[in-house]
Amino acid sequence: MSRKYFGTDGVRGLVGQYPITPDFALKLGYAAGQVMAAEGTREVIIGKDTRISGYLLESAMESGLIAAGVNVALTGPLPTPAIAYLAQTFRADAGVVISASHNPYHDNGIKFFSNNGTKLTDANELAIEAALDQPMGCVDSANLGKVRRIHDAAGRYIEFCKSTFDHGASLEGLNIVLDCAHGATYHIAPAVFRELGAEITVIGDKPNGTNINDHCGATHLDALVDKVLTIGADMGIAFDGDGDRVMMVDHTGAVVDGDEILYIIARHWQATGQMEGGVVGTLMANLGLELALKALDIPFARSKVGDRYVVEMLNEKGWMLGGENSGHILSLKHHSTGDGIIAALQVLNALRYLDQSLADARSGMTKLPQVLINVRFSGNSAPLEHETVLAEVAAVEAEMGDKGRVLLRKSGTEPLIRVMVEGDNSLDVRGLAQRIADAVQAVDAG
Structure with missing residues (x-):
């Protein structure tokens, strides 16, 4: 997200001058809490993925916020986009996610969301950085923050995801393999797709703290391809460790990446009158996407690499759809940030409308080498x-x-x-x- 320690996806293990240690998480919590409290913050929601260090860093971050006089609400393991959503629905003042996304278990990081589910402003980032350079203190005992746990956080997010699928529609008759990367979607994605009627087979749903993203999920698709082919599934859907990224596999075992996902969704939106403007990709987007959208008379623009830059360009242009070939897909008409589950549901909406298999739907776009x-x-x-x-x-x-x-x-x-x-x-x-x-x-x- 910014200059010293905010990366495009949030704080990362050894990025910038600050390693993510319990001491740093404590001080970051206090620094962020000071800045937020000065602006009238009452409560911050903290979520995390399934890596083993999340429990340690969560406690440290929680302590720092409390010391600054900010209340904390804990959700336990949830996808990053779930925290962005819950920060809005619970009317919290901010959301914090402890996650290193698609990185190995030994990395970890910290991401912040504002109370409208978007990344922090530059002004807030600079203020937190400045506060980090100051000695840590603590408010008076009477003014310490309090902690509570949101027991129905997972259920609320599951219902939110389901609400983005076409009303009254069903996934009945579809055989889908889900790979949850032993990450934050392990208890969310199966419920969403099962409750919408799909027959599902799940892999990567047994996190132990150290197996997140380990030869599974959106960055390692071999296991998903093998499972789809072995059981003859209609498709496979893979998420990364924190659930903001999605990749798909068709019934032939061919990988469907973020560029092709954008093409399928855009084609559906245009056909149903939902397209507002065009599509934003990044400098990494395959030229084949640009050419396929041009053939449909859908405008296309490229941003710098990073979901923040995609969002910025979407907002500048007043468009709703964008993303990266790595599987970060942004549907701003449904959510304020990238969401792997919601993106997958939009593809399934498209397949229902087009009456096509995933393999047929992706064939309208030819990727260049x-x-x-x-x-x-x-x-x-x-x-x-x-x-x-x-x-x-x-x-x-x-x-x-x-x-x-x-x-x-x-x-x-x-x-x-x-x-x-x-x-x-x-x-x-x-x-x-x-x-x-x-x-x-x-x-x-x-």
Whole structure:
């Protein structure tokens, strides 16, 4: 989300100058509480995913907020978008999620939502950062915050998700495999799809604190593909650790990514008169999405990578639909933030209306060959600005001409340089991407 410690998805394990430790979580809770209390905050809702460190960081964060005089409501493990929703429905002043999204269990982070379910303002972020640099104190005993637990939080969110599916419609007759990544959707997604009538098979629904995202979920689809093919399911749906990302698998085992999900939803919305404006993708969006939407006369725009930038552009344009090829899908007519379950339900709405299988619905969009290589770097170098890397990029772009494009960027959550090359079938995009990746690696090593 911002400069020192707010990443695009919230605080991350070792991003910026602040590692996520119990001491830091305590101080962050106090700093945030001070800023919020000064603005009249009465209560903050705290949720988390299923990683083992969440319980430790939750207690520390809770203590810091209480010390600043702010009341706390605890939900237990819930998807990130659930906390954004509950912050609104319970009329809390803010929401906090302890999660590292799709990262391994040993990472963790902290995300903030405002009372309208959106990310914090720049002014609030700067104020919290400034407060972090001040000594920690504590309000008088009489003014300490209080803690309560919201016992029906999961049920409320399940009903909210179901309400975004077409009224009176049913998923009866569909055989769906769900992969919950041993994460925050493990007890939510099965209830949503089962109560809407689907026959479901669930994997990745037994979290133990250390298996979240471990070769499962939206970032590791092999297990889902295998299960769909083994039982002959109509499709598979995979969520990431905190439930704000979704990927799908059709009955043939083919992966349906965020770009194709956007295309299917946009096609349905246009056909039913629901489309307001166009679709926002990111710089990483496949050119095939842009071309497919153009054929439907649906405007398309690209934002910087990160759900925050997608939301900003959607709001600027007054559009409702956007997302990333990684599976962060934003349907602002339904929710203020990305929601994997709601996005999947929108795809299922589209399939019902179009009377098509997932495989048929995705066939209207042809993706161009695109290769993404993640290059780990030390964090002390600046390979993107190095003349060797710039020269290799220029050489690759000259070789491709107008048949392809190159994109290099730093990850917002890990010490990685992401090298993306996209082009038509006449180009060796993998070889071209590897040339640039090798240059980045050589510069970092040297």
